[in-house]
Amino acid sequence: MKMKLATMAVTAVMAAAPAMADLVFPSLSYRTGPYAAGGIPFADGYADYFTLLNERDGGIGGVPTRLLECETGYNTEKGVECYESTKGEGALVYQPLSTGITYQLIPKTTADNIPMHTMGYGRTSAANGEVFSHTFNYPGTYWNGASGAINYLLAENDGDLNGHKIALVYHNSAYGKEPIRTLEELQKKHGFELSLLPVDHPGQEQKSQWLQIRREKPDTVLMWGWGVMNQVAIQEAANIRFPMENFIGIWWSGAEHDVLSAGDKANGYKALTFHNVGRDFPIFADIQKHVVDAGKAAGAGDQIGNVLYNRGMYAAMLAAEAVKTAQEIHGVADINAGQMRDGMEALSITEDKMASLGMPNFGPSFDVSCENHGGPGLVGVTQWDAASQTWSLISDFAETDMEVIGALIAEDSGAYAAENNIENACN
Amino acid sequence: MFYREAGDFKTNYAADNQTFPIKIDRKGYYVVLAFAFLVVPFLINDYWANAILLPFLIYSIAAIGLNILVGYCGQVSLGTGGFMAVGAYACYKFMTGFPEINIFFHVLLSGGVTAFVCVMFGLPSLRIKGFYLAVATLAAQFFLVWLFNRVPWFYNYSASGQINAPERTVFGFPVTGPNTEAWAAYLFCLVFLVLSALIARNLTRGMAGRKWMAIRDMDIAAEIIGVNPLKAKISAFAVSGFFVGISGALFFALYLGAVEVGEVFGINKSFLVLFMIIIGGLGSIFGSFAGAAFLVLLPVVLKVVGVDMLGWPTDIVAHLQLVIVGGLIVLFLILEPHGLAQLWRVTKQKLRLWPFPH
Numbered sequence: 001m002k003m004k005l006a007t008m009a010v011t012a013v014m015a016a017a018p019a020m021a022d023l024v025f026p027s028l029s030y031r032t033g034p035y036a037a038g039g040i041p042f043a044d045g046y047a048d049y050f051t052l053l054n055e056r057d058g059g060i061g062g063v064p065t066r067l068l069e070c071e072t073g074y075n076t077e078k079g080v081e082c083y084e085s086t087k088g089e090g091a092l093v094y095q096p097l098s099t100g101i102t103y104q105l106i107p108k109t110t111a112d113n114i115p116m117h118t119m120g121y122g123r124t125s126a127a128n129g130e131v132f133s134h135t136f137n138y139p140g141t142y143w144n145g146a147s148g149a150i151n152y153l154l155a156e157n158d159g160d161l162n163g164h165k166i167a168l169v170y171h172n173s174a175y176g177k178e179p180i181r182t183l184e185e186l187q188k189k190h191g192f193e194l195s196l197l198p199v200d201h202p203g204q205e206q207k208s209q210w211l212q213i214r215r216e217k218p219d220t221v222l223m224w225g226w227g228v229m230n231q232v233a234i235q236e237a238a239n240i241r242f243p244m245e246n247f248i249g250i251w252w253s254g255a256e257h258d259v260l261s262a263g264d265k266a267n268g269y270k271a272l273t274f275h276n277v278g279r280d281f282p283i284f285a286d287i288q289k290h291v292v293d294a295g296k297a298a299g300a301g302d303q304i305g306n307v308l309y310n311r312g313m314y315a316a317m318l319a320a321e322a323v324k325t326a327q328e329i330h331g332v333a334d335i336n337a338g339q340m341r342d343g344m345e346a347l348s349i350t351e352d353k354m355a356s357l358g359m360p361n362f363g364p365s366f367d368v369s370c371e372n373h374g375g376p377g378l379v380g381v382t383q384w385d386a387a388s389q390t391w392s393l394i395s396d397f398a399e400t401d402m403e404v405i406g407a408l409i410a411e412d413s414g415a416y417a418a419e420n421n422i423e424n425a426c427n
Numbered sequence: 428m429f430y431r432e433a434g435d436f437k438t439n440y441a442a443d444n445q446t447f448p449i450k451i452d453r454k455g456y457y458v459v460l461a462f463a464f465l466v467v468p469f470l471i472n473d474y475w476a477n478a479i480l481l482p483f484l485i486y487s488i489a490a491i492g493l494n495i496l497v498g499y500c501g502q503v504s505l506g507t508g509g510f511m512a513v514g515a516y517a518c519y520k521f522m523t524g525f526p527e528i529n530i531f532f533h534v535l536l537s538g539g540v541t542a543f544v545c546v547m548f549g550l551p552s553l554r555i556k557g558f559y560l561a562v563a564t565l566a567a568q569f570f571l572v573w574l575f576n577r578v579p580w581f582y583n584y585s586a587s588g589q590i591n592a593p594e595r596t597v598f599g600f601p602v603t604g605p606n607t608e609a610w611a612a613y614l615f616c617l618v619f620l621v622l623s624a625l626i627a628r629n630l631t632r633g634m635a636g637r638k639w640m641a642i643r644d645m646d647i648a649a650e651i652i653g654v655n656p657l658k659a660k661i662s663a664f665a666v667s668g669f670f671v672g673i674s675g676a677l678f679f680a681l682y683l684g685a686v687e688v689g690e691v692f693g694i695n696k697s698f699l700v701l702f703m704i705i706i707g708g709l710g711s712i713f714g715s716f717a718g719a720a721f722l723v724l725l726p727v728v729l730k731v732v733g734v735d736m737l738g739w740p741t742d743i744v745a746h747l748q749l750v751i752v753g754g755l756i757v758l759f760l761i762l763e764p765h766g767l768a769q770l771w772r773v774t775k776q777k778l779r780l781w782p783f784p785h
Binding site for chain 1: 473474477478481504585586587588589591592594604605606647682683684685686687689690691693727730740742743744745746749
């Protein structure tokens with residue numbers, strides 16, 4: 001009888017335990033609207049990695065993960081609602097995948113003591129951890145992207161961009177405007193000519209912009225686009241026979257779905273990246289075995305190995321590693337959001353670590369510190385091959401012009417700190 | 428049985444003309460006010476405030492503003508999003524330019540600025556009517572959004588083109604910025620809504636409102652009986668702009684905190700507020716509230732039912748939401764073209780006679 005009671009008690013505890021201890025990761029995804037083409041693969045990758053951890057390892061450090069998906073439609077109002085409805089569930093880290101929502105959540109997450117990771121998007125000056133204590137944007141920022149593109153062009157043009165004409169086609173929003181300041185600074189330094197061509201949300205109408213490009217004949221077109229805007233731009237570039245190898249997109253404008261609709265004409269289009277592409281990584285075998293074959297893949301399960309799927313998976317991997325770091329620092333398995341922040345700030349990604357996770361050479365090695373939330377900012381370049389329908393890395397991850405970027409970050413974050421009376425968080 | 432005048436004696440004109448002539452309505456009104464001011468602030472949490480109550484209060488103000496223009500004066504406007512943007516950017520410039528002045532006055536001043544801009548765009552209404560006026564206000568929508576994107580002075584030359592609301596306090600309690608308590612923001616918006624509704628109600632049942640309605644019903648006839656169309660139309664644009672501007676300022680400063688004009692105050696916002704007054708009821712203050720509540724609550728309710736209770740995938744629920752909201756709008760327009768306000772009037776009639784309808 002006693003035995004039975006004890007068993008019952010144990011079962012009761014075990015039944016109750018999963019509800020008590022889990023690591024909650026909200027996924028502010030968008031599977032609808034004009035930006036869904038990019039939102040779906042990212043959300044799938046993010047979800048599948050956590051499913052894999054649950055199925056294969058029983059969670060992180062023995063605590064299962066729980067994904068809370070909330071549809072934002074890339075809309076800031078819905079983003080606010082999603083944030084408020086998920087933060088009470090013990091959310092550990094927010095990754096809104098929208099620069100607009102990021103701007104809104106920066107003060108809110110700081111006040112609520114929840115970290116936010118805006119990987120390669122959001123407010124670039126959040127790289128300054130002294131001002132933005134709860135916002136992280138490692139391993140790279142837009143300004144690294146802008147500088148990386150210019151560095152790549154410098155290498156292509158024997159180090160001289162004098163008189164080189166560059167046109168920036170950008171989404172007319174906070175996201176698209178981010179690189180302008182950096183490009184203007186670099187313009188002074190390297191002497192190229194910069195012209196700005198904004199494209200309004202959602203970006204289906206770009207005839208006039210491309211007419212202007214046809215008239216001005218820039219040597220290079222850079223693009224800060226997202227969602228349906230990318231496909232339209234690449235199609236328009238093909239229509240005016242702009243040489244694709246001189247057309248470089250930011251990392252949000254370089255996925256399969258962006259180039260596929262233009263068919264063979266998109267051959268040679270280039271895009272920046274801060275992580276590796278393709279599915280030649282051991283982790284995909286695990287995902288196939290534990291997630292896809294088990295019927296637990298997120299969404300339709302058709303995105304695996306795509307550029308943005310890889311990026312979602314990479315974001316989830318960095319979050320999971322930050323959880324492990326936090327568990328080590330605080331000695332508890334079921335961490336809270338404040339401890340998660342400490343874990344993110346002490347995060348160290350090494351090649352050995354990535355190899356042991358089945359993702360060798362997937363991204364750069366880096367250490368996050370209290371002062372630097374932006375990572376090393378290494379930027380690579382990928383190119384689309386329309387015949388084999390694959391992206392391949394044509395320029396390895398390289399350093400960017402931190403002298404220019406660092407000054408801009410200090411200036412912008414300093415202005416934010418002064419506006420909001422923020423004291424140095426690292427002292 | 429309910430809503431009967433019996434036993435409710437009026438002894439003067441003021442009593443005869445009051446907003447709620449029936450006792451039970453009057454009591455209900457004071458109960459709702461007391462509940463909103465004295466009970467809700469103690470129950471409210473961040474989720475209720477930011478997901479439901481703040482958008483409801485703010486959209487109600489916008490709907491009242493637009494209802495004065497479209498519902499009472501009959502001047503179709505598709506520029507609401509642009510005018511809300513004027514309120515938001517005016518509020519931002521006041522907040523950052525004159526931080527020593529209380530935010531309450533900033534919001535009022537933003538309403539004034541918007542009223543001025545709205546009048547400027549309302550001037551063509553003297554010459555053009557109906558669909559043509561709708562197109563003219565549509566131009567205002569696109570022009571204003573373009574302006575706030577294009578001229579860096581409006582967003583204080585920030586690199587991203589975003590405007591962010593700094594922390595401002597009322598009686599020492601922050602009402603904007605991240606450290607705002609839910610109840611403070613709620614009460615601040617509620618005060619503006621109650622004041623707006625009171626002013627709108629008293630304007631619309633007074634001489635100004637009668638002039639607007641005369642213009643709406645037949646402008647030539649109105650002119651013949653001595654209504655000056657210039658003054659009537661321009662005053663409708665001014666009052667409407669004032670309320671829409673206040674709602675835009677609150678929308679930016681209290682609700683979102685950070686705004687990017689193209690995304691937040693785009694053409695969709697104009698249509699949303701227009702749907703609110705059409706569904707709620709044109710030419711009715713209550714209709715403005717009902718329409719705002721309907722379009723703010725419905726998506727949240729559908730999401731809670733679909734995702735949280737039934738566990739459906741988020742994208743299917745989001746798509747279903749569009750289908751259901753669209754379907755309901757069509758259904759409403761067919762079954763009750765005068766909106767929720769008319770539905771409420773019919774219900775009251777039925778309740779009067781219930782349970783002996785003959």
